[in-house]
Structure formats: C-alpha cells, structure tokens
Amino acid sequence: MDFASLMTKEISKAKPSDTKDKKETGSNNKYQRRADVEAARIAAYNAEQEKLQREREEKAALKRKHEEDELERRREREEKKRKLAEESRKKREAEEEAAERQRRKRLGLPELPPRASEEGTPVPEEEDIDDEELIKKLRELNEPATLFAETHKARLKRYRKLVKRSLTPQLSNGPIPTTLELVPEKDMKIPAKIPKDIDPESRKFLFRQLASYFTMLLEEWAIALAKRDTSVKESFSGRQAFNAMVQSRDNMRPLFKKFETGDIDHTVLEAIVEIVHCAQERRYVDANDGYLRLSIGKAAWPIGVTMVGIHERSAREKLHESDNKAHIMSDEVTRKYLQSIKRCLSFAQVRWPPDDLLQLMG
Known part of the structure; x- marks a missing residue:
C-alpha cells in the first residue's frame, strides 16, 4: 500500500464525523422550533404591553395630580372669595349700623337694639308651644311624639309642617284628580232642578255630587274597556274606543276645575x-234632549234677509234672545267637555240599560 492510498483511506474515515458535526451545529444555528419562536414573540409582546401600561399609568397619575391641584386651587379661590364677601358684608352692616346709631343719637331717638345672632335664634314666646301640649297634639295627628335626638325646636318645626300639610287640599285618586271630596254612590242622587235659594254649602255639595258621578262613569268606562279580549283591544275599533275614553277624560278636566272653583255659568x-238627573233615572232620551238644548240651544237661526223694510217682522226678537244661547259655540273648551258629557251618556245607557226601551238614545 502506497502513501496515496493510505491517505485516501484515512480521509474517508474522517468525513462522516465531520458531516455529523456540521449537521448538529447547523441544526442549532439555522433551524428553530415553532414553540420557541412563539414564546419569544409572546415575551416581546408582553414586555411591550407592560411598557405601554406603565406609560399610561404614569400619564393618568400625572393628569390626576394636575386635576387635584387645580381643584385645590379653585377651592382656595372660592373660599377666599367667600371670606372676602363675608368680611365685606359684615363691614358694610357695621358701617350702616354705626351710621344709624349716629343718626338716632343726633335726632334724639332711642338707641338701636343689638343685632341678634343668626345661629340659635330662639322661637318667639307667642309662637312657642309647651312640650307636653306639643306631644299631645302630635299624638292626635297619629305622629310619633318624638324622634331620635330630636330637640323641642325640631319637634315644633315638624308639628308646624304637619299642620301645614293637613291644611293643603288633597287630590282624589280618580281618573281626574280633584280637590273636591267625592261622595259615595248612595249620596250621588241629584235633584231635578237647582233650588233658587240654594246656600253656598249646598251648592258645593252639588259640585261634589256631579264630580263623583262623572268620576264613577269614567272609572266604569275604563273597567269595561279593560275587560275586552286582546284581539278586540288591538283592533282598529278597539283602539278608537279607548282613545275616545281618554279624550273624554282629558276634555272634562276644565269642567272639574269649574266645579272646584264654583265659577260656572248658572244656565x-x-x-x-x-x-x-235624567241619566241617573235611566231616562236617556230626556237626558239627550237636555244635552241638545244645552249644546245647540233653542235660538232661531236666521235664514235669508232679516232686515227688510221699516216694519218689524214677527218673532225677529227671538234671534237675539240670550236665554236660548248655544253654549257649545261659546269656546273650544266648553264644546269639548259638553261633547264628553254626551259620550258619557252613550256609555251609561250601555252600562246601565233602561227598563223602558223607548228611553234608549239613537
């Protein structure tokens, strides 16, 4: 074996280990796991959010500090203004009092009495009530005799407030609130005509009877409409009937005001x-006739030319009679509550039908 083959063999043995090392080192530097990348991204995001949150908190704290400082400065300014105004008022009152004393001294008038303090002003003797008597009066009004930590002055003030409230007229709970005291149904019977020599108490009781009767009619009307089926209520005719009841109730408020004040035309x-009276006796045709006389009247209606020639025509004076005045033409308020009375009559003959069928209105 020569030297070249030996070197080739040794180099071939060393190549796999170098490749393996390269793979291991390359995997650490070139490739990364997705979880590691996501964790690094989340950590960077959290760090950035914490930084932004700290900046926001610092800005909010700085703004709050500025607002508190501004509020404190404003409070100090208001307090300073109040003190200056109080000092100016006291100084002005002292100067006026000194000038008044000098004037009285110069004119020889009696001296000015000392000014009473604003706090703790005692109750005058003529307005004060003994404590035992005050407790007795409170118990007569079904009120507690004394409250927790209540002084005599506070108890007296509470008693006066209760007395003032009791003297104030209370409104009724009917469809039309009124200060008139409503009478029970057994006392609603109204005479056919008003006596000529009627006294004020009887006249006021008559107004109470009328208000009670119309209140009962409106309540029964509302109950009758409430008892209808839902399909009937939601229909066009059902809504129209309900609107007519509400409109009649609202239009009769001026009439109740006239009953309260007594300021109503005698006719x-x-x-x-x-x-x-006719409606209470279930004579609805007669009641309708009375309504027509009240609303339209019996005055003659001028037709054609009425002033021709120098001679007096017969029955010409009937054109200007005041007794036959058509009150429905007086004003809009009168027309509305008279029309509401007619609607109440129409409901009454349905709610309380007459024994005689000839008394049914058309």
Missing part, C-alpha cells in the same frame, strides 16, 4: 244637573 249648571 250651564242647570242643564248639566238636568242631564245627570
């Missing part, structure tokens, strides 16, 4: 009393 009141 209108007489007609309403007649309508309600």
Whole structure:
C-alpha cells in the first residue's frame, strides 16, 4: 500500500464525523422550533404591553395630580372669595349700623337694639308651644311624639309642617284628580232642578255630587274597556274606543276645575244637573234632549234677509234672545267637555240599560 492510498483511506474515515458535526451545529444555528419562536414573540409582546401600561399609568397619575391641584386651587379661590364677601358684608352692616346709631343719637331717638345672632335664634314666646301640649297634639295627628335626638325646636318645626300639610287640599285618586271630596254612590242622587235659594254649602255639595258621578262613569268606562279580549283591544275599533275614553277624560278636566272653583255659568249648571238627573233615572232620551238644548240651544237661526223694510217682522226678537244661547259655540273648551258629557251618556245607557226601551238614545 502506497502513501496515496493510505491517505485516501484515512480521509474517508474522517468525513462522516465531520458531516455529523456540521449537521448538529447547523441544526442549532439555522433551524428553530415553532414553540420557541412563539414564546419569544409572546415575551416581546408582553414586555411591550407592560411598557405601554406603565406609560399610561404614569400619564393618568400625572393628569390626576394636575386635576387635584387645580381643584385645590379653585377651592382656595372660592373660599377666599367667600371670606372676602363675608368680611365685606359684615363691614358694610357695621358701617350702616354705626351710621344709624349716629343718626338716632343726633335726632334724639332711642338707641338701636343689638343685632341678634343668626345661629340659635330662639322661637318667639307667642309662637312657642309647651312640650307636653306639643306631644299631645302630635299624638292626635297619629305622629310619633318624638324622634331620635330630636330637640323641642325640631319637634315644633315638624308639628308646624304637619299642620301645614293637613291644611293643603288633597287630590282624589280618580281618573281626574280633584280637590273636591267625592261622595259615595248612595249620596250621588241629584235633584231635578237647582233650588233658587240654594246656600253656598249646598251648592258645593252639588259640585261634589256631579264630580263623583262623572268620576264613577269614567272609572266604569275604563273597567269595561279593560275587560275586552286582546284581539278586540288591538283592533282598529278597539283602539278608537279607548282613545275616545281618554279624550273624554282629558276634555272634562276644565269642567272639574269649574266645579272646584264654583265659577260656572248658572244656565250651564242647570242643564248639566238636568242631564245627570235624567241619566241617573235611566231616562236617556230626556237626558239627550237636555244635552241638545244645552249644546245647540233653542235660538232661531236666521235664514235669508232679516232686515227688510221699516216694519218689524214677527218673532225677529227671538234671534237675539240670550236665554236660548248655544253654549257649545261659546269656546273650544266648553264644546269639548259638553261633547264628553254626551259620550258619557252613550256609555251609561250601555252600562246601565233602561227598563223602558223607548228611553234608549239613537
């Protein structure tokens, strides 16, 4: 074996180990696992987010500090302004008091009494109530005699507030809230006509009766509409009937206001009393006649030429009679509540049908 073959053999033995080392070293430098790459990316992202979060927190803390400083400066300015205003007011009052004292001294008037302190001003003797009597009055009002840590002055203030509240008129819970005290159904019977010499108390009771009757009608109307089936309620006619009830209720509010104040025309009141009286007796045709006389009236309607010649025409004075005035033409409010009364009559004859079928309105 010569030298060349020997060297070739030795080189061939060394080649596999070099290739293996190259593969091992190359795998470490050239190739990486996907998990390692993802972990490195997540770590870099978390580090960046932590850095951004720290920056945001620092900015928020700095902004909050600026706001607190600004609020403190504003509070100090307001406090300073308040103190200056208080000092100016006291100084001005002192100067005015000194000037008034000098004026009184110069004119020989009695001295000015000392100014009472604003805090802890005692209750005047004529307005104060003995503690035992005050507790008794509170118990008569079904109120606790004393509250926790309540002083006599606070108890007296609470009593006056309760008395003031009791004197305030309370509203009813009906469809139309009113300050009139509603009467029970057995006391709603209204006379056919208003007495000529009616006293104020009887007139007020008549207003209470009328308000109670219309309140009962509206409540029964709402109950009747609520008892309908859902299909009927959601239909066009059902919604129209409900809207008519709501509109009538809203339009009758001015009438209730007139009942409360008593400021209602006597002729209108007489007609309403007649309508309600006939409706209570289930004579709906007569009630409808009263409604027509109230709304349209009996005044003659001028047709054609009325002032021809120099001679007085017969029955011409009927054109200008005030007793036959059509009240529905007075104003829009009157027209609306008179129309609502007619709708109430239409419901009443359905809710309380008459014994005589001839008394049914058309």
